[in-house]
Amino acid sequence: xxxxxxxxxxxxxxxxxxxxxxxxxxxxxxxxxxxxxxxxxxxxxxxxxxxxxxxxxxxxxxxxxxxxxxxxxxxxxxxxxxxxxxxxxxxxxxxxxxxxxxxxxxxxxxxxxxxxxxxxxxxxxxxxxxxxxxxxxxxxxxxxxxxxxxxxxxxxxxxxxxxxxxxxxxxxxxxxxxxxxxxxxxxxxxxxxxxxxxxxxxxxxxxxxxxxxxxxxxxxxxx
Amino acid sequence: xxxxxxxxxxxxxxxxxxxxxxxxxxxxxxxxxxxxxxxxxxxxxxxxxxxxxxxxxxxxxxxxxxxxxxxxxxxxxxxxxxxxxxxxxxxxxxxxxxxxxxxxxxxxxxxxxxxxxxxxxxxxxxxxxxxxxxxxxxxxxxxxxxxxxxxxxxxxxxxxxxxxxxxxxxxxxxxxxxxxxxxxxxxxxxxxxxxxxxxxxxxxxxxxxxxxxxxxxxxxxxxxxxxxxxxxxxxxxxxxxxxxxxxx
Numbered sequence: 001x002x003x004x005x006x007x008x009x010x011x012x013x014x015x016x017x018x019x020x021x022x023x024x025x026x027x028x029x030x031x032x033x034x035x036x037x038x039x040x041x042x043x044x045x046x047x048x049x050x051x052x053x054x055x056x057x058x059x060x061x062x063x064x065x066x067x068x069x070x071x072x073x074x075x076x077x078x079x080x081x082x083x084x085x086x087x088x089x090x091x092x093x094x095x096x097x098x099x100x101x102x103x104x105x106x107x108x109x110x111x112x113x114x115x116x117x118x119x120x121x122x123x124x125x126x127x128x129x130x131x132x133x134x135x136x137x138x139x140x141x142x143x144x145x146x147x148x149x150x151x152x153x154x155x156x157x158x159x160x161x162x163x164x165x166x167x168x169x170x171x172x173x174x175x176x177x178x179x180x181x182x183x184x185x186x187x188x189x190x191x192x193x194x195x196x197x198x199x200x201x202x203x204x205x206x207x208x209x210x211x212x213x214x215x216x217x218x219x220x221x222x223x
Numbered sequence: 224x225x226x227x228x229x230x231x232x233x234x235x236x237x238x239x240x241x242x243x244x245x246x247x248x249x250x251x252x253x254x255x256x257x258x259x260x261x262x263x264x265x266x267x268x269x270x271x272x273x274x275x276x277x278x279x280x281x282x283x284x285x286x287x288x289x290x291x292x293x294x295x296x297x298x299x300x301x302x303x304x305x306x307x308x309x310x311x312x313x314x315x316x317x318x319x320x321x322x323x324x325x326x327x328x329x330x331x332x333x334x335x336x337x338x339x340x341x342x343x344x345x346x347x348x349x350x351x352x353x354x355x356x357x358x359x360x361x362x363x364x365x366x367x368x369x370x371x372x373x374x375x376x377x378x379x380x381x382x383x384x385x386x387x388x389x390x391x392x393x394x395x396x397x398x399x400x401x402x403x404x405x406x407x408x409x410x411x412x413x414x415x416x417x418x419x420x421x422x423x424x425x426x427x428x429x430x431x432x433x434x435x436x437x438x439x440x441x442x443x444x445x446x447x448x449x450x451x452x453x454x455x456x457x458x459x460x461x462x463x464x465x466x467x468x469x470x471x
Contacts, residue, residue, distance in 0.1 A: 034275055036393055039268055039271060041392060042274075042275060044392070045392050046278065048397070049275065049278035049279065049400070055460065056289060056457065058460055059460045060289050063289060063292035063296060070299040080310055081313060085313060087296070088317050090459060090460070091317065091324050091459060092320050092324075092466070094384075094461065095325075099467040100461070100464040100465060101465055102463040102465055103463060115425075116426075116429070116430075119366055123390070124388075126387065126388035127388035131464040142376075143373070216329065216374040217414060218333075219374045221327045221329055222327075222329060222330050
């Protein structure tokens with residue numbers, strides 16, 4: 001009887017220890033420390049997530065319409081061809097393979113920016129919802145990064161001059177607000193680099209497609 | 224012969240007392256930790272944090288639904304392939320475009336880079352933020368990998384595409400629409416020699432290598448003969464940009 005009582009007691013205690021240890025370990029992890037974010041950070045995060053969810057909802061609607069078109073098209077080849085053609089146009093534009101036009105912002109930049117600064121600007125534009133970006137006429141793809149060449153910055157093998165233009169297609173207000181906000185990328189860069197960076201809204205921009213061959217050499221698609 | 228109990232009363236009483244001490248210690252630590260977190264959070268912040276969590280849940284659901292729809296579309300296109308010459312040609316072009324855009328799952332040789340917060344005890348007076356992985360570290364590592372010839376990259380399973388950003392929110396990192404936390408595992412498919420090129424790349428040597436050495440950030444690299452990178456699942460819809468004169 002005593003042994004049974006001891007076993008039950010030990011089981012109960014071990015269970016409690018286990019649960020508390022798991023709780024303690026979890027509380028020490030660094031998943032998303034929402035509680036340590038300021039109200040301002042949280043508000044910015046809500047704005048970012050809301051915009052992205054809204055994009056996802058729109059993409060889901062488009063995809064659903066596309067599935068419907070395929071279903072309605074059935075054996076009618078014409079409909080399937082139209083849907084496939086639209087899909088191809090969207091994907092090649094998204095990847096940066098073909099030229100695109102639209103409203104957005106242009107940044108007139110003059111001075112000594114290092115590759116990190118240029119890559120940070122590109123990252124900020126992407127984060128602010130830019131759909132297509134070009135730097136001095138070089139279309140930015142997933143693989144494009146600014147690197148230091150022998151005498152100048154280089155993107156995708158093309159030299160970028162000291163005075164260059166960065167263009168991004170997207171919401172003019174959204175992009176400008178993000179770039180120019182206090183503590184934003186432009187004000188931060190001005191603290192560290194000797195450069196003039198002026199962002200202006202543009203009603204009509206036209207960005208070229210990339211000249212890079214994006215077809216992978218070693219990566220193979222998986223069915 | 225009478226059964227001999229495995230524990231006499233004093234023995235198990237001591238064991239339970241010791242275990243209770245551990246429970247008390249861990250429980251107190253847990254309680255204190257909760258208290259500190261509670262102090263950080265005002266009611267307004269709690270409301271905002273709840274909104275963030277709701278949005279994240281919604282994002283997960285939307286991404287899942289979108290992934291399912293895209294699989295359905297790929298299935299339609301695969302089934303219609305070969306039915307007509309034009310469609311067949313378009314579907315082949317679509318496969319190539321998806322591959323270039325990061326919308327296909329891919330396999331290939333490459334490099335795995337892992338980075339995590341330092342395990343060192345933060346010296347008194349030192350900034351604790353120096354000892355954790357920062358968003359700049361991830362950006363530098365990814366830039367170094369692209370510059371070293373990577374063809375496809377994923378960060379903790381998030382495939383990078385033309386619109387992907389690596390964004391810091393407090394000490395958390397947002398990639399595409401996913402919140403990521405350390406350890407960060409960056410997988411890059413690339414041709415032979417990627418490790419040497421990566422380790423010699425200025426984007427790696429510039430900041431992140433120095434932080435790894437100075438603050439003891441956990442860091443490891445390994446080449447792999449086969450990496451399997453997921454496709455990007457997210458919005459590829461263009462609201463503002465319109466294709467120009469596409470000859471498709």
